[in-house]
Amino acid sequence: MKEKRQTIQKGLIWEAVSEADNHPNAEQIYDMIVSKHPSISRATVYRNLNMLVDEGQVKRVRVLGGPDHFDRTLGKHYHIQCTHCKQVSDIELLEDVILSSDNIATHGYKVESYELVFNGICPDCQKKYAANTQ
Amino acid sequence: MKEKRQTIQKGLIWEAVSEADNHPNAEQIYDMIVSKHPSISRATVYRNLNMLVDEGQVKRVRVLGGPDHFDRTLGKHYHIQCTHCKQVSDIELLEDVILSSDNIATHGYKVESYELVFNGICPDCQKKYAANTQ
């Protein structure tokens, strides 16, 4: 029974996500790899990212109205995206949001999950805005 | 000073959102209008939906990994999307989630907003699943 081969591309993609500390998106991961392995295809990056997410090795960070980002940190935490530079960062809730099912009027829905995404301005962009008025 | 003309297209689009009780997306709104006004263009639907959102006349409901939906209900509430049929419905939190800034470790970010989107299975799809095993 042959399945799930270990390829050098998959290794490189996992490595890229693991080394990045900035929640890269697929394009950024492609850019990180293409210098070492110029023949890699975008399709391969997307395919393997999906596999790695399915296998639970990396986490997909969806944001609103933009490409998915990918996270090496697997534990439960939330994310904030800079409205200017689109960078994604971790964000922690000191007191976790508890959304128990008896706090939701579901109108017959069976609630499976929720996603909580923050938007804001990152430290770098705050500085830029302070310096010059744009 | 000429600005913000009232066009029949804009009227039809507002009407469609107002009459729909199912948080339609742009394509569904286009479908609703095209029977009465066959010459309308998708571009006009997108343009006017953006205008109506800017003017505060309808609310944009972003979901993760799918087209935006539009809501005639303007007050603060949340949404749930069916993972099967992609239908969007209102959902109310009996006790509102309070995300005060001193409950968030922001790592230097200036938090502006957050979006909370639920996923689940709608009543119709629950029935379908109960009936036949897929």
Added chain:
DNA sequence: CTCTCATATGAGAAACGATACCAATTAGGG
């Protein structure tokens, strides 16, 4: 070590949602 073949890759096309562009139309003030 080689053969085999199912799985993965690379390259490009296509899907999909949304926006940009531009010539033609039109709302609505004068």
Added chain:
DNA sequence: CCCTAATTGGTATCGTTTCTCATATGAGAG
């Protein structure tokens, strides 16, 4: 009833992602 800037319809383009398919390759069998 004009005039003209705002809006429209049609199409091209964009950004992100998936699909297709011929070629290449990992890894188990011999």
